[in-house]
Amino acid sequence: MNATIEKVSIIVSKGSLEGIYPALIMANGARAEGIEANLFFTFFGLDAVTRRRHDHIKVATVGNPGLHVATLVGALPGMPGLMTSYLEHKMARLDIPPIPEFIEMISDSGGGIYGCQASCDLFGITKDDLIEQVQGIITVGEFYAMAAGGQIIFT
Amino acid sequence: MPTATYAGQAVSVDDEGFLTDPGQWTEEMAAQIAKAEGIGELTPRHWQVINFMRAQYQAKGTGPTVRVLGKTSGVTIKELYQLFPKGPAKTAAKIAGIPKPRGCI
Numbered sequence: 001m002n003a004t005i006e007k008v009s010i011i012v013s014k015g016s017l018e019g020i021y022p023a024l025i026m027a028n029g030a031r032a033e034g035i036e037a038n039l040f041f042t043f044f045g046l047d048a049v050t051r052r053r054h055d056h057i058k059v060a061t062v063g064n065p066g067l068h069v070a071t072l073v074g075a076l077p078g079m080p081g082l083m084t085s086y087l088e089h090k091m092a093r094l095d096i097p098p099i100p101e102f103i104e105m106i107s108d109s110g111g112g113i114y115g116c117q118a119s120c121d122l123f124g125i126t127k128d129d130l131i132e133q134v135q136g137i138i139t140v141g142e143f144y145a146m147a148a149g150g151q152i153i154f155t
Numbered sequence: 156m157p158t159a160t161y162a163g164q165a166v167s168v169d170d171e172g173f174l175t176d177p178g179q180w181t182e183e184m185a186a187q188i189a190k191a192e193g194i195g196e197l198t199p200r201h202w203q204v205i206n207f208m209r210a211q212y213q214a215k216g217t218g219p220t221v222r223v224l225g226k227t228s229g230v231t232i233k234e235l236y237q238l239f240p241k242g243p244a245k246t247a248a249k250i251a252g253i254p255k256p257r258g259c260i
Contacts, residue, residue: 025260031236032220032245034241094260108236109236
């Protein structure tokens with residue numbers, strides 16, 4: 001048997017669509033392979049698990065060279081919404097779930113969902129502000145204890 | 156190509172142990188493959204998923220992903236992981252004698 005990965009702990013620090021999806025795909029893919037997976041949302045990544053924001057995640061249209069849209073054009077009003085709708089449409093065609101449904105799916109598959117204590121303190125966020133799938137707001141020490149013996153991925 | 160023997164018959168498998176020719180599979184092989192995957196006994200709920208996997212493979216030429224299973228097999232994602240803790244789509248495909256489903260979601 002070749003080498004295997006038994007556990008991944010993925011830190012999500014960005015609040016953009018392209019910052020959040022890769023982490024969700026990796027966590028979901030880990031569970032599909034029978035690998036234990038935990039998601040730890042910190043800083044702007046908390047938007048992905050914040051009730052009033054998780055359904056309004058936008059792609060970054062400024063400072064994002066890979067999008068191939070000129071910065072000044074990307075800064076026009078409505079551009080983030082427009083580009084996000086376009087991408088969401090393309091993803092729906094590939095049967096990639098929207099962020100809220102994706103996180104629910106990861107949670108249902110046994111993946112752990114956690115918020116970062118320091119970030120919640122910084123933004124004045126409490127457990128009530130977060131979606132029900134969040135199992136707890138934990139400290140960095142608790143995160144390391146949970147991640148012990150596995151791989152840590154920072155996105 | 157490697158072979159494995161299930162229910163007294165030699166079948167061709169890939170490096171991960173998935174049958175390469177689903178036509179070689181018989182229902183009698185399922186229990187033995189399941190046991191090797193750490194599943195003690197196949198319940199009717201397991202069979203619902205296994206039969207769904209084979210039907211999907213026959214219809215589409217590829218096994219469904221966990222997301223598709225959760226939406227269309229009649230078994231929820233939560234229950235799928237209870238039935239097949241080491242990955243529902245992957246484990247059920249192996250037991251059902253079809254190739255491993257590919258796909259990132």
